[in-house]
Amino acid sequence: MRRSWLARGSLLGIVAALVLPAVASADTLDAANNGVLPDSVAINSLWVIIAGCFVMFMQAGFAFLEIGFSRGKNAGTVIAKILTNFSIAAIMYWAIGFAFAFGNGKIIGDAGFFLRDYGDPQKAFAVMGLSDATIESKWFFQFVFCAVSLAIVWGTTLERIKFGVYVIYAVVFAGFIYPIASHWVFGGGWLQSNIGMQDFAGSTAVHMIGATGAFAVLLQLGARRGRYGPDGSPRAIPGHNMPLFGLGVLILWLGWFGFNPGSTLGALDGRFPEVILVTNLAAAAGVIGALTTSYVTTKNIDIGMAGNGAIGALVAITAPSGYVEAWAALPIGLIAGIIVPLGIAAIDKKIDDPVGALTAHGLCGVWGTIACGLFTAPKFAKYNAIGNPDGGLFYGGGFGQLIAQVVGLTIAFIFVFIMSYATFWAIKKTIGMRVSEEYEDAGLDISEHGMYGYPEQFIPKSEIA
Amino acid sequence: MRRSWLARGSLLGIVAALVLPAVASADTLDAANNGVLPDSVAINSLWVIIAGCFVMFMQAGFAFLEIGFSRGKNAGTVIAKILTNFSIAAIMYWAIGFAFAFGNGKIIGDAGFFLRDYGDPQKAFAVMGLSDATIESKWFFQFVFCAVSLAIVWGTTLERIKFGVYVIYAVVFAGFIYPIASHWVFGGGWLQSNIGMQDFAGSTAVHMIGATGAFAVLLQLGARRGRYGPDGSPRAIPGHNMPLFGLGVLILWLGWFGFNPGSTLGALDGRFPEVILVTNLAAAAGVIGALTTSYVTTKNIDIGMAGNGAIGALVAITAPSGYVEAWAALPIGLIAGIIVPLGIAAIDKKIDDPVGALTAHGLCGVWGTIACGLFTAPKFAKYNAIGNPDGGLFYGGGFGQLIAQVVGLTIAFIFVFIMSYATFWAIKKTIGMRVSEEYEDAGLDISEHGMYGYPEQFIPKSEIA
Amino acid sequence: MRRSWLARGSLLGIVAALVLPAVASADTLDAANNGVLPDSVAINSLWVIIAGCFVMFMQAGFAFLEIGFSRGKNAGTVIAKILTNFSIAAIMYWAIGFAFAFGNGKIIGDAGFFLRDYGDPQKAFAVMGLSDATIESKWFFQFVFCAVSLAIVWGTTLERIKFGVYVIYAVVFAGFIYPIASHWVFGGGWLQSNIGMQDFAGSTAVHMIGATGAFAVLLQLGARRGRYGPDGSPRAIPGHNMPLFGLGVLILWLGWFGFNPGSTLGALDGRFPEVILVTNLAAAAGVIGALTTSYVTTKNIDIGMAGNGAIGALVAITAPSGYVEAWAALPIGLIAGIIVPLGIAAIDKKIDDPVGALTAHGLCGVWGTIACGLFTAPKFAKYNAIGNPDGGLFYGGGFGQLIAQVVGLTIAFIFVFIMSYATFWAIKKTIGMRVSEEYEDAGLDISEHGMYGYPEQFIPKSEIA
Amino acid sequence: MKMVVAYIRSEVFEPIRTELLELGFPSLSVTEVKGSGRQRGVTGRYRGAELTDYLRPKLKVECVVGEPDVQVIVDTFLKHARTGAVGDGKLFVMPVEEAYRVRTGESGAVVLQAHRDAAAAAAG
Amino acid sequence: MKMVVAYIRSEVFEPIRTELLELGFPSLSVTEVKGSGRQRGVTGRYRGAELTDYLRPKLKVECVVGEPDVQVIVDTFLKHARTGAVGDGKLFVMPVEEAYRVRTGESGAVVLQAHRDAAAAAAG
Amino acid sequence: MKMVVAYIRSEVFEPIRTELLELGFPSLSVTEVKGSGRQRGVTGRYRGAELTDYLRPKLKVECVVGEPDVQVIVDTFLKHARTGAVGDGKLFVMPVEEAYRVRTGESGAVVLQAHRDAAAAAAG
Ligand SMILES: Nc1ncnc2c1ncn2[C@@H]1O[C@H](COP(=O)(O)OP(=O)(O)O)[C@@H](O)[C@H]1O
Ligand SMILES: Nc1ncnc2c1ncn2[C@@H]1O[C@H](COP(=O)(O)OP(=O)(O)O)[C@@H](O)[C@H]1O
Numbered sequence A, B, C: 001m002r003r004s005w006l007a008r009g010s011l012l013g014i015v016a017a018l019v020l021p022a023v024a025s026a027d028t029l030d031a032a033n034n035g036v037l038p039d040s041v042a043i044n045s046l047w048v049i050i051a052g053c054f055v056m057f058m059q060a061g062f063a064f065l066e067i068g069f070s071r072g073k074n075a076g077t078v079i080a081k082i083l084t085n086f087s088i089a090a091i092m093y094w095a096i097g098f099a100f101a102f103g104n105g106k107i108i109g110d111a112g113f114f115l116r117d118y119g120d121p122q123k124a125f126a127v128m129g130l131s132d133a134t135i136e137s138k139w140f141f142q143f144v145f146c147a148v149s150l151a152i153v154w155g156t157t158l159e160r161i162k163f164g165v166y167v168i169y170a171v172v173f174a175g176f177i178y179p180i181a182s183h184w185v186f187g188g189g190w191l192q193s194n195i196g197m198q199d200f201a202g203s204t205a206v207h208m209i210g211a212t213g214a215f216a217v218l219l220q221l222g223a224r225r226g227r228y229g230p231d232g233s234p235r236a237i238p239g240h241n242m243p244l245f246g247l248g249v250l251i252l253w254l255g256w257f258g259f260n261p262g263s264t265l266g267a268l269d270g271r272f273p274e275v276i277l278v279t280n281l282a283a284a285a286g287v288i289g290a291l292t293t294s295y296v297t298t299k300n301i302d303i304g305m306a307g308n309g310a311i312g313a314l315v316a317i318t319a320p321s322g323y324v325e326a327w328a329a330l331p332i333g334l335i336a337g338i339i340v341p342l343g344i345a346a347i348d349k350k351i352d353d354p355v356g357a358l359t360a361h362g363l364c365g366v367w368g369t370i371a372c373g374l375f376t377a378p379k380f381a382k383y384n385a386i387g388n389p390d391g392g393l394f395y396g397g398g399f400g401q402l403i404a405q406v407v408g409l410t411i412a413f414i415f416v417f418i419m420s421y422a423t424f425w426a427i428k429k430t431i432g433m434r435v436s437e438e439y440e441d442a443g444l445d446i447s448e449h450g451m452y453g454y455p456e457q458f459i460p461k462s463e464i465a
Numbered sequence D, E, F: 001m002k003m004v005v006a007y008i009r010s011e012v013f014e015p016i017r018t019e020l021l022e023l024g025f026p027s028l029s030v031t032e033v034k035g036s037g038r039q040r041g042v043t044g045r046y047r048g049a050e051l052t053d054y055l056r057p058k059l060k061v062e063c064v065v066g067e068p069d070v071q072v073i074v075d076t077f078l079k080h081a082r083t084g085a086v087g088d089g090k091l092f093v094m095p096v097e098e099a100y101r102v103r104t105g106e107s108g109a110v111v112l113q114a115h116r117d118a119a120a121a122a123a124g
């Protein structure tokens, strides 16, 4: 009784606080009203918002990548999931996530809850102070990053997880796990400012973190039925739709043109086109590396590997994209491309990762983070004012940056793994994690959503009106 | 004889007039040539054009939403329709629509036919004078709005309407109905300037108007065969492809990031990122509202409802997006999300709206328009200089704005309904509105377009080369 | 022995040269560091990059257009192809293509290999000096053009070509054929600067060139099995998925809003919205022209023709889009729309072009190029400072421009045809060009890629885990 | 034992299934087939070239019953499947020599249908 | 009455259908099936793991005719369906005891095919 | 000659196919069908309205063998197809009067299966 009254009281408090006018926030509107808003705000915000829109569209990319790799009986659920997750993330990240992630503080951010009452945004979110884009544009950009990271988590869980798991973990991930971890890595926290870890757009902060969640859930979820033979050998469960998979990959590739270059948080320094060039070269090398490797090892021009090669390379170039010169994109992307088929084959032997997310986002995220320690050019280290100003190993900067990278990603991995494992453990013990065998065989679309994603493929014509 | 001669004469006249050099239009080219075009023109135009491109892409969103909700035998026709409608709308809106919609005048605009001979665009289209974006960019932005509104009309008509109906109504709608109604609501007409109706990006002007056309046609078209049992009870006709439906929803969501924030018509006041934030929060709340409501009422995690919840909330936030603070997006979106499953269930009982457009664009459009009367913040009312500067009911502005909203949307509804009903009535009496039963059973793809949209699903392998 | 040593040596040399710091490139970073980078650089780069992103997304457009027009057994291979081609093109165009295309020189460009060591980019790539967008943004924009042209080549080759052919030709095309030919037409080469050929965004330089490659390969590849009856009469091989075809068309349409208006290479002159208007009107007229023509000739509302009508008109308006007034877009687009069904029907009689690329990109590219000779307005000819300042025939400029156009496109055609024919001839003689009949019957997905694109359509449930 | 094989329009199947269920014949199998007969084919057009599909979609229903029940099955089909237009389909009766229920391994006419409980289920 | 059941390659069906139509046998039904026999399966690969489909696509054709017509049907199939490679398929002849035309309720051999008008239609 | 017609769950087919192959019966045909029997239908929901699919997916296997081989075929099916739950399916044995191999034109029981080489292939 008492408790519920309290709960209601604090809810009321929150609502009341929200409705009261925000005080002391440096107001874009006032400046605009008084005609003193500099053009630079508009120009930088424009780029941040447009880049953010491209990144938002990556939700469709992940959805179709997953749909393509699912069987037809589990194709519709992906849509419900992506909408639900994106929505929960939006509200959580607005309420608390952004404040934790980008407010000032070594361990956790402290300002911007409900994106209000933060005073001067350039000071309240000092790590993003290099750009004068409006705080709403920065919020939007960082939110879509959070949503990408969350989308990555689910790559390992297709075709057998309960829908409720998405809902609960999304709240925790977008409200706490991602904000805190990303705060450490690129939100001004200790890994960035004390260790000097470099992660331009989130090989670790977004991709490796997402893959770590994906790993934590997979360990407790187990493989799809029939994925391993009685003798434990892996069996093929081919995805039902390579064209839609390809649509996903192409949308993600496009999205990365917002993801990496948008992490400049502005246009006025003219850096973003260089970041696009670097990003694109890496992806290209990744496709070539993955196709060649998989052709050599399996004598097949594997469509899925071509796509995952692009993704893996894009993940890998994400951290270095603002720190390296164009040429370095080729080895970074190529090696990521080589990692993809080898990593997938190795992981497939034991655990069931239907889309290859552990490899493409996990291993390649690690590789990309490490790559900064090798390839960072001094001029960019200096310009970004993060890490060793003498650059990575190959530029004569020694092992310093490399060590910072390894330390940083290890800590981020451990934190996210523990938090995620615990969350999933609690979910498993309470509502449960996995649908029944009967549901799994029938497919999630009909069992959890009441209707097939492709009704005409499953219900005879005579039964449909 | 005489008549055709006359017709030919006036046609010639139009052509001749078009070929003559445009006089007295303030010329961007001249300014550019003389190096006196201010940067602001480029910056504002950039945003308007890019936002317009996002909105244009909503055509794909509507197409795939409709395709997903159709049966496989009627999937291809949607492509032909969307291309035809968009094309007709482009030409009509260029020829006359834009002039009617955005030229000056309380009842109907008067300048800009064929987008020429309008003199100084800042004066000729005074209602858009707040931004110095080039007139072509404004035209493009307003045209894609018109095309969205037209696309909404057809949501109720899937799987049984004659293709010719699209063609005729598109001419009337893009040339007259939409321009006039939208002129009243946000083109400087009497509802806006005299009644003080607020509609930032078109909950009424675009969505409710489209849904009104959809209602008018549905009343005369009737339900799909088999949609209602012999006893009148509704039967399920499941759409054939939830992944493609989801693609449509995600594209629409992205498109709304052009739709609402682009309605600032410029970037330099730094307002557009706030509008994106508001828009996104509402959509998120809409998904959650719709899923929760439909889960409570049907025990299903309904994929279609999740998507329509997003759409409904996006429609609802469209009018208030430039007038409300971020927190208000939550109740506005949430309520729209709740409206969606309830509205669809209620409407389904009697009339056959295959995609739920009457609810998502109609009811939610009404709700969004009304919401301005409740949630408009004084500072934004003042900034936009439309409606009650004391804001909506919840900000202490009293019932004034609420009444203006209700009056405005009622008048818009009546006008569009009468015009549309009459147009469809005339079509029905002349060329007819509905394909034969035989055609309907076979599907529109093979009967109206000569080939199935998915030939391999319908023709045995032995018959295809 | 000797030779391989040499080869290795020069490879090392290239790598070494790349790793050495780039000297004497006017550095955006320095300028940014010193705070002297003008806003105009950011504004122009923004537009070029965003337009380039839209054009990059056209890869998805081409992929889905081709997928839609293929049979289901050949749907997956398109994804592998598009990723491979785009990747090869990226690396080749970065290494040498861009330098050949946009460095200075009448016959071939000479600077910017690996996009470095070019000195002052405004001087090194003088033809693009009109805009101060960063060189990386210009590279990106020109690269995605190259990738579009390459994608067009493969339209004629669906469902029967060996994957290896893509790889080899992509290297030659993106490294040599396209750069040289486009250099002549719009990279400052002799057709542009001496003949005065006008091609704003590449009706010839991108589309006709791509279609010429498509023609050269088709002549040596032959028709799909079963495409012509024993008596030589064409038989229908319907594409398997009109919705995905439509997705492709809509993405391409969107992409063209980057393609043509982005060819201004900047935003500050305010020209790009006019180019969008022109582009959109032409596409609209194209849809109407194609649908009307095909309805008149075949009594069908042909979905494929509607889409190809849009594409054909967009191709046609590409050259004139920066040279003509809005009204001219209507006849240009309309005639392209009429060309589409007639051209496809004529070509179908003899050679097997599954997507209609020879018509949509070839014939319509020719028409668009010629259209400049008819419709170019003097004011735009002057503004662009290319060709006859008195404009096209219909503006009283006489036949001069028309002749320049015909001469230019003929030379471009001959050059590309000979180069391509020879390349394909060499491929055919060495690795071969066409898969075995058995592979063709089984489909390329299973035979070349080891798995169907839609496994569930081909493998019974009992065989899939 | 006989197998009644019916080629019918798919839209008439539901009433047949329901009535058979009520009569105590819940067990049957259906296949989507294409049929040729008096009914005309459908001619499509793709990029100008004609493509005629001479085969129309039909539903094939197989129902194995004991000899004495054949007539009631046939009558039920005839009752519901007739629209009077060409394309209504045909019924054939074919001999079946032995039958086994997989679940139990039982054989003979007893396995064919499940009269009592099924009828009860339909009623209840 | 007999049902000729043929499992053939789908690409040989059209000439068979045409010739049967000309011979006065327009009525038949086809089903897309998968068959196993001498023909080898197809081995795919997905992410390294092999996946073999041992079944090849075939077309099953069912044609019920009167006893005297069986041979001409069989001969027509044999004539067109033979490529000489493994996988050409098989024909089986099965007894049919009764036949009904749904449209009219008629029964007996008279309902099986529609010799005259169909042949006429094919000719015309 | 007899045709063994089996309606079974699709997931039990692979072991049956393998064992039949080893036993020298490589030749059979399968069709995806939907069946009704004791097994309950599945009720979906679309926008509130219910939609019940009373038919469950089954695999129909047809295998024509000589009379003496019928029992071994039946036993193989019964052995692998039984899960003990409703929906396991049924087997029917139907008479076949004649058989032809298309590739060679041969007829008679000799064409039905390919005992030796197939069994050898399976072994090797
Ligand atoms: N002799 C037959 N053998 C096999 N199937 C047949 C035969 N006769 C009819 N059918 C099936 O029945 C369907 C309807 O037959 P049709 O001749 O069109 O109808 P009607 O009996 O009204 O003339 C055909 O499409 C075919 O599937
Ligand atoms: N005994 C049989 N029972 C059922 N179907 C059979 C039988 N024999 C052959 N078939 C069908 O015929 C097809 C072709 O048979 P196959 O043995 O490959 O050809 P061939 O006769 O040239 O050896 C098989 O795929 C199968 O569908």
Ligand SMILES: Nc1ncnc2c1ncn2[C@@H]1O[C@H](COP(=O)(O)OP(=O)(O)O)[C@@H](O)[C@H]1O
Residues within 6 Å of the ligand: D027, D028, D029, D030, D062, D063, D064, D065, D101, D102, D103, D112, D113, F007, F008, F034, F035, F036, F037, F038, F039, F056, F058, F085, F086, F087, F088, F089, F090
């Ligand atoms: N008499 C029959 N005629 C045709 N098919 C049948 C018959 N009985 C069963 N079947 C097929 O076998 C399947 C399984 O039968 P069912 O009655 O569910 O199993 P059980 O034998 O365990 O009761 C059905 O779905 C149907 O396809």
